[in-house]
Amino acid sequence: MRAVLTRCLSASVTVDDEVVGSFDAPETGGLLALIGVSIEDVEAGKDDPAVLDNKISTMARKIAELRILDGETSVESAGAPVLVVSQFTLYGRTAKGRRPSWSDAAPGSDAEPIINKVIESLRARDIHVEEGRFGAMMKVASVNDGPFTVLVET
Numbered sequence: 001m002r003a004v005l006t007r008c009l010s011a012s013v014t015v016d017d018e019v020v021g022s023f024d025a026p027e028t029g030g031l032l033a034l035i036g037v038s039i040e041d042v043e044a045g046k047d048d049p050a051v052l053d054n055k056i057s058t059m060a061r062k063i064a065e066l067r068i069l070d071g072e073t074s075v076e077s078a079g080a081p082v083l084v085v086s087q088f089t090l091y092g093r094t095a096k097g098r099r100p101s102w103s104d105a106a107p108g109s110d111a112e113p114i115i116n117k118v119i120e121s122l123r124a125r126d127i128h129v130e131e132g133r134f135g136a137m138m139k140v141a142s143v144n145d146g147p148f149t150v151l152v153e154t
Contacts, residue, residue: 004034011142013132021130023081030081036090037111055154060121085132
């Protein structure tokens with residue numbers, strides 16, 4: 001699993017001219033979390049569900065606890081929001097040719113429940129989570145703070 005976490009003052013996701021998820025947090029900031037699931041994550045979960053559960057809990061823990069908000073605080077300690085957007089393109093391979101290969105990304109039917117479990121894990125920590133719409137064509141807007149962006153892999 002892979003996530004790009006961007007510290008933002010505000011972020012939103014729009015689908016068909018409807019805002020489906022957003023936050024505005026000028027005091028604390030928040031995170032826009034673009035999360036991708038790989039075919040390897042799915043296969044590992046089929047071989048040993050505990051491995052996938054560990055990846056899910058590690059991703060949620062990193063999103064909640066990384067001290068990347070202003071003043072080296074975390075989402076959890078600041079009471080900051082998170083906007084989660086599924087992003088299969090994080091597993092695009094671009095080494096050959098001009099067209100990315102998506103063969104490393106998990107199919108939507110496998111990735112969606114994993115993304116949902118990350119969201120559930122964050123909410124179980126009492127973190128306010130907004131979300132995009134899985135599989136939809138989304139317009140993502142953000143006001144980055146810093147800018148400050150990190151890549152997390154589990």
